[in-house]
Amino acid sequence: MAEENGTKGRSGSVQSIERAFGLLEMMADAGGMMGLSQLAAASGLPLPTIHRLVRTLVDLGYVRQEPSRQYVLGPKLIRLGETSSHMLSVWARPHLARLVDELGESANMAMLDGDQIVYLAQVQSRHSMRMFTEVGRRVLPHCTAVGKAILAQLREAEVRDLLQRTGMPKHTETTITDVDEFTAQLHKAQQKGYATDEGEQELGVRCIAVAVPDAPSRLAMSISGPAGRMSEDLVNQAVPLLTQAAQALSDDLR
Incomplete structure (x- = not known):
């Protein structure tokens, strides 16, 4: 048999x-x-x-x-997971580099790991003033665009359970700390197809992100930069490019 x-x-x-x-x-x-x-x-x-x-x-x-x-x-799976995470960053970098070439701002890829967001890859902007996120950095998902883009793909009950476990600490004056307000923003992200961070993790930083569809892990890609450069025109230009990059990465991972 x-x-x-x-x-x-x-x-x-x-x-x-x-x-x-x-x-x-x-x-x-x-x-x-x-x-x-x-x-x-x-x-x-x-x-x-x-x-x-x-x-x-x-x-x-x-x-x-x-x-x-x-x-x-x-524990033997840990080594496989670490190597796989490294390979994810290798596959993502060409797509992130194209975003930087087209939009001029830093591009990132992150993953939901347990209850936290971990940054797996970044290609930095060429501007002298640019956003830098250390690869391997871990943050809570409620105050990041990548976190919101990923959580918007989950059932609301799962999101509420996660927020109950982690809390919603306030990092800046714009950090959302109310669960109902946060879930309402996730519904808007679902409708628009992208999520935003309006200085909720760091003051003066604006970020937009989209989830990577049909990925083996909960992944999202984003661009981030100083709020003064991240205008509505740039956001409107960035959303379709981010969406295309996320789909291209998803195709690479199949």
Whole structure:
């Protein structure tokens, strides 16, 4: 049988590998921990098959069994994730560079990692006064355009749960600290197709962002610059270019 011997399925793929990675993705979606019966119910696979696949993942270090007999994602996945994040930045840089060439302002890519936004890539503006965001920097999503663009793709209940966990600390006088006001702004971002940061993380900085569609992670791309240069005309010019860049990156990641 294909699931027992790892033979190729109809599409030419190896079924046991497909199933093993499917289990890892299910565990990630569930917060990183699941039991065998939960995995069997979620996947529709027989419990003996689940047990064999999970034992193999445990032996390889990609899954670990807890004393509770639940299974959790293993530390060996960290190295894969770090390398994957680096490759995301490599793939994003040409698209970010084109945005800088066309718009003149700094371009960024960021990801939702747990409850935080982490910046994965940036190409800086050539202006002497420009916005610099250190790659690897982590911020809360409620005060950034990339965070809003990503949260606008989630269900409102998920957003409210996240905000309850992280809080909405005030960074500047324009930081939104009211949950209802924030979710209303996310609805506007959904309608417009982009999100904004009006000096909510740093005074005098304006940023616009769009989500990367159909990406393997929650990603967004943005441009940012001094509010005086980030005029409405520039925003109107930037939105379609950002949208195109996000779609092009999404195509590269497939």
